[in-house]
Amino acid sequence: MSAGQWPRDLAMGVRFAFTGGREGWVRAVLTAVGVGLGVALLLLTSAIPSALxxxxxxxxxxxxxxLVYRDETAKTKRSDRTLxxxxxxxxxxxxxxxxxxxxxxGPRAPLPPGVRKLPAPGEMVVSPALAELLESGGGKLxxxxxxxxxxGTIGEPGLVGSRELAYFAGVDGLAERINGSTVGRIDAFGKVTDQSGGEEMDPVLLLLIMVVLVVLLMPVAVFIATAVRFGGERRDRRLAALRLVGADGRMTRRIAAGEALAGAVLGLAFGTVFFLIGREIAGSVEVxxxxxxxxxxxxxxxxxxLIVVAVPASAVLVTLFALRGVVIEPLGVVRTAKPARRRLWWRLLVPLAGLAMLYPMLGQGSDNGNFNEYMVTSGVVLLLVGVTALLPWAVEAFVARMGSGSLSWQLAVRRLQLSSGTAARMVNGIAVAVAGAIALQMLFAGVEGQYTTPTGKDTSRAHLEVELGHDVPMTTLREKLDRTKGVRDRVIVSRGWLGDKRFEPEMSSDVTIGDCAALREMATLPSCRDGDVFALQNAEDTDSAKLAKPGRTLYFDPSYEGGGSAGKEIAWTVRSEVKKAQPREDSLRGEIWGLLITSSALPDEVTPALSSSAYVRLDPSVPDATDRVRNTAAALDPLAKIWTWTxxxxxxxxASIRTGLFVGAACVLVLIGASLLVSQLEQLRERKKLLSALVAFGTRRRTLSLSVLWQTAIPIALGLILSCVVGLVLGAVxxxxxxxxVTVxxxxxxxxxxxxxxxxxxxTLLSLPPLLRLMRPDGLRTE
Structure with a gap:
C-alpha cells in the first residue's frame, strides 16, 4: 500500500458522506449532532478553569x-481620597x-469596579439581577x-456572576462606626497580594476532584464514540457495493473511516455552535x-x-475497531448472520486492571500525602470503561435465553439477538454515568463526616441570631420583634465592655445584660431578681470577680491607646452584692464569661455603650419568617448581622466541590438526554422500511410500539444493574x-x-411521535 493511499481513501469516504444523496447527508448530520453535543460539553469543561x-x-x-483587617490599612488617615x-x-x-x-x-474617593459614580446618601446602584428582583412581586420584602x-446598575467588572444579587448604597455617619473589621476606611479597591502562599488542599479533597472530573467526562467520551457509529448497518451495505466495483476489504474500511471523519469534523462545527449558544444561555441562568x-x-x-485533534482521530479509530469483525463482501455484509458469541474473559480484564491500579492506594487516607493522579485517573477510567465492555456481553447472554412471550416481546428479543451490540451502545453512556454517580455518592457520603463539624448550637431553642450595633435599646428590639410576623419566641440581651479605669484599664471584663429569663438562658443562676449582678466562675477569668465589688466605680467602653472611644466612657457604680453563677454548657452565647447584670441595675445612660442581640425562634408555618426578621433588624440598624443557626x-x-459536582451533573444529564434522543431517532430511522413493511402486512401499531419499547427497556435494565455493581465496587474502593x-x-x-x-x-416518550410517523406503508417508497 502506497503512502498516499490512506489520505485518498479517507477523502473518498468524506466525499461519500456529503455527496451520497439524502441518505449520506442524514447520517452525517445525525453523527454531527451527536458528536457536537459531546464537543460542546468538552469545550465547556475546558472553559471552567478560565471561568473560575x-x-x-x-x-x-x-x-x-x-483590606481593613491589615494593620496598616486599618490606620489609613482621612483624606479627600478615602472612602x-x-x-x-x-x-x-x-x-x-x-x-x-x-x-x-472627598471628591477623589475610589470608585468600586463596575460603578461610574458613587451613590449619594439614600441612593444605591444595583446589579441587573437585583434590579429585576426588586421590580418583581417576589422582591417585595x-x-x-x-x-x-x-x-443605576453595577457593570460586569463589579460582579462575579450574571445572576449575582449585589448593591452599593450611599449613607451618612458611617465614619463614626469604623471598627477595623466590618466597617473601615480605604483609599483603593483590590485585594492585597498575599506573599505567604495558600495552604495545600487535603489529599482526600483532591481525590474527590479527580474522580468528579473523570466521572463527568467519561459519559461524554462514550457518547462521542457512539455517535460516530450511527447508521452502521446501512453504511456497511453501501460498502458492499464498493467491493462489487473492485475495492478490497482494507480500502472499504478506510472509506468507512473517512465517512466517520466527515461526521466528526462536521460535529466539531456543530459543537462550536452549540457551545456558543450554550455560553450565551449560561449568562441568563443560575445553577x-x-x-x-x-x-x-x-x-x-x-x-x-486537543479536542479538535482527538475527536476526529477517535472517530477514525472507533470505526476501524468496529469493523474488525465485519466481513464486507461484494454480495453483502456478513453481519446479518448470527454473530459469534462474545467472550467474557478479556472484558473482565478491563475492570480488573482498573482495580489493580487503585489497589496500592488502599488505606492511604489524608495523612500519607497526595494520591497518584495518574493511577487514580487510569484506574477509575478502566473501571467505568469496564461497563461498556461488559454490557454487550450481558445483553447478548440475556436475550440468547429469551424467546417465549407476547408477539411484541418476541419481535424485540429477536431484534436484540441480531444486533445486541447496537442496543448496548445506545445505553453505554447512561450506564457509565449511573455507575460513576453511585461511586461518587458513596464517596461523598462516606467522607462528609470528616468535613462536617458540629456547631454546638441547639436549633430547638433558636433559629436566628441577630446582632445590632450601639444605640438600639433592648426594649426597642423586643417591641419590634414582638410585632414581627413569624416570631414565636425571642431571648434578648445586650453586650458591653467594662474596665476599672477610663483609659488603659488594668482589669476588664465582658458584660451581658438582660432580664432574669434571658440570663438563665446563658448561665445557671442561684436566684435572680431585678437589680442583681452575677460573676461567672471561670478558671481563665480572674478579673471579673475582682472588678465587681459593691461601691466600686467601673467604666463602660474604656478607651485604649490608638483606638477606643476616648471621652465617651460611661461610669457605673456597683450597688448590690455580686452573686456567683456557673456558665451553662448549652449557653445561647456559646463560651460566655465575665459579668451578668440585670437590666434594672444599670442606668439608661449606659445604652450607647451596649450592643443588643436577639436569639429568635421562628414559626415554621410562616414561610418568609426569616426575611421578616431580617427586615425588622435592618430597619433598626442597616449594619445588623444575622446568622442562621444550624x-x-x-x-x-x-461544599465548593459538591456544588461543582451538582453543576457538572446537571450539564451531563442534559447531554445524556439529548444524545439518547438522537441515538433513538437514528435507530428508528434505520428500521423505517422494516416497520413500514410490518405495518403493510397487518401488524398492529401497538405491537410494534411495544416491541420498540422492549428493545429499549431490556438493555437499559441490564445496563442499570451492571452500573450498580460497578458503581458499588468503585465506591467501596x-x-x-x-x-x-465502607457504607452504602x-x-x-x-x-x-x-x-x-x-x-x-x-x-422514550419524546421518541414515540416519530415512531408513529415511521409506521406508515408509504415508508416503503424509495428513490
Whole structure:
C-alpha cells in the first residue's frame, strides 16, 4: 500500500458522506449532532478553569472589607481620597445578597469596579439581577429592607456572576462606626497580594476532584464514540457495493473511516455552535446559586486544540475497531448472520486492571500525602470503561435465553439477538454515568463526616441570631420583634465592655445584660431578681470577680491607646452584692464569661455603650419568617448581622466541590438526554422500511410500539444493574483509599438509578411521535 493511499481513501469516504444523496447527508448530520453535543460539553469543561480564574480576579478586584483587617490599612488617615465602606451583606429567600454601604470623604474617593459614580446618601446602584428582583412581586420584602432609591446598575467588572444579587448604597455617619473589621476606611479597591502562599488542599479533597472530573467526562467520551457509529448497518451495505466495483476489504474500511471523519469534523462545527449558544444561555441562568458571564467561558487554547485533534482521530479509530469483525463482501455484509458469541474473559480484564491500579492506594487516607493522579485517573477510567465492555456481553447472554412471550416481546428479543451490540451502545453512556454517580455518592457520603463539624448550637431553642450595633435599646428590639410576623419566641440581651479605669484599664471584663429569663438562658443562676449582678466562675477569668465589688466605680467602653472611644466612657457604680453563677454548657452565647447584670441595675445612660442581640425562634408555618426578621433588624440598624443557626457546618472547600459536582451533573444529564434522543431517532430511522413493511402486512401499531419499547427497556435494565455493581465496587474502593469505613446509602443508590431510568423514560416518550410517523406503508417508497 502506497503512502498516499490512506489520505485518498479517507477523502473518498468524506466525499461519500456529503455527496451520497439524502441518505449520506442524514447520517452525517445525525453523527454531527451527536458528536457536537459531546464537543460542546468538552469545550465547556475546558472553559471552567478560565471561568473560575476570572471569577476570582473579579472578586479580588472589588475587595474592600478584607483590606481593613491589615494593620496598616486599618490606620489609613482621612483624606479627600478615602472612602468609608461597611459590610451590609444579607440573604433573601435563601440567596446571598452582597451589600456595601459607602461614605466618600472627598471628591477623589475610589470608585468600586463596575460603578461610574458613587451613590449619594439614600441612593444605591444595583446589579441587573437585583434590579429585576426588586421590580418583581417576589422582591417585595427585600425592597422594604433596602430603603434606597435605585439610580443605576453595577457593570460586569463589579460582579462575579450574571445572576449575582449585589448593591452599593450611599449613607451618612458611617465614619463614626469604623471598627477595623466590618466597617473601615480605604483609599483603593483590590485585594492585597498575599506573599505567604495558600495552604495545600487535603489529599482526600483532591481525590474527590479527580474522580468528579473523570466521572463527568467519561459519559461524554462514550457518547462521542457512539455517535460516530450511527447508521452502521446501512453504511456497511453501501460498502458492499464498493467491493462489487473492485475495492478490497482494507480500502472499504478506510472509506468507512473517512465517512466517520466527515461526521466528526462536521460535529466539531456543530459543537462550536452549540457551545456558543450554550455560553450565551449560561449568562441568563443560575445553577445551585452559581452564575457566570458569557465572557468568562473561554476554552483553554491548548485544551481546545486537543479536542479538535482527538475527536476526529477517535472517530477514525472507533470505526476501524468496529469493523474488525465485519466481513464486507461484494454480495453483502456478513453481519446479518448470527454473530459469534462474545467472550467474557478479556472484558473482565478491563475492570480488573482498573482495580489493580487503585489497589496500592488502599488505606492511604489524608495523612500519607497526595494520591497518584495518574493511577487514580487510569484506574477509575478502566473501571467505568469496564461497563461498556461488559454490557454487550450481558445483553447478548440475556436475550440468547429469551424467546417465549407476547408477539411484541418476541419481535424485540429477536431484534436484540441480531444486533445486541447496537442496543448496548445506545445505553453505554447512561450506564457509565449511573455507575460513576453511585461511586461518587458513596464517596461523598462516606467522607462528609470528616468535613462536617458540629456547631454546638441547639436549633430547638433558636433559629436566628441577630446582632445590632450601639444605640438600639433592648426594649426597642423586643417591641419590634414582638410585632414581627413569624416570631414565636425571642431571648434578648445586650453586650458591653467594662474596665476599672477610663483609659488603659488594668482589669476588664465582658458584660451581658438582660432580664432574669434571658440570663438563665446563658448561665445557671442561684436566684435572680431585678437589680442583681452575677460573676461567672471561670478558671481563665480572674478579673471579673475582682472588678465587681459593691461601691466600686467601673467604666463602660474604656478607651485604649490608638483606638477606643476616648471621652465617651460611661461610669457605673456597683450597688448590690455580686452573686456567683456557673456558665451553662448549652449557653445561647456559646463560651460566655465575665459579668451578668440585670437590666434594672444599670442606668439608661449606659445604652450607647451596649450592643443588643436577639436569639429568635421562628414559626415554621410562616414561610418568609426569616426575611421578616431580617427586615425588622435592618430597619433598626442597616449594619445588623444575622446568622442562621444550624447544628453542623460544612467545610467550604468540600461544599465548593459538591456544588461543582451538582453543576457538572446537571450539564451531563442534559447531554445524556439529548444524545439518547438522537441515538433513538437514528435507530428508528434505520428500521423505517422494516416497520413500514410490518405495518403493510397487518401488524398492529401497538405491537410494534411495544416491541420498540422492549428493545429499549431490556438493555437499559441490564445496563442499570451492571452500573450498580460497578458503581458499588468503585465506591467501596474509593472509600478504602480515603481510609473511610465502607457504607452504602441504598436510598442514594436507588435515587441515582431512578434518575437514570427517568431520563430514559423521558427520551422514550419524546421518541414515540416519530415512531408513529415511521409506521406508515408509504415508508416503503424509495428513490
Amino acid at each position: 480564574a476570572t471569577r476570582d480576579d473579579r472578586e479580588d478586584a472589588r475587595d474592600d472589607i478584607g 468609608v465602606v461597611a459590610n451590609a451583606d444579607t440573604e433573601y429567600d435563601g440567596k446571598g445578597v452582597r451589600g456595601r454601604l459607602l461614605e466618600p470623604e 427585600l425592597k422594604e429592607r433596602l430603603p434606597y432609591r435605585v439610580v 445551585f446559586h452559581v452564575s457566570v458571564f458569557p465572557s468568562y467561558l473561554n476554552p483553554s487554547p491548548a485544551l481546545a486544540a 447544628s453542623t457546618e460544612r467545610s467550604g472547600e468540600y 474509593l472509600l478504602k483509599m480515603s481510609a473511610t469505613p 446509602a441504598w436510598t442514594s443508590v436507588l435515587s441515582m438509578v431512578g434518575v437514570g431510568a427517568g431520563v430514559v423514560v423521558v427520551v
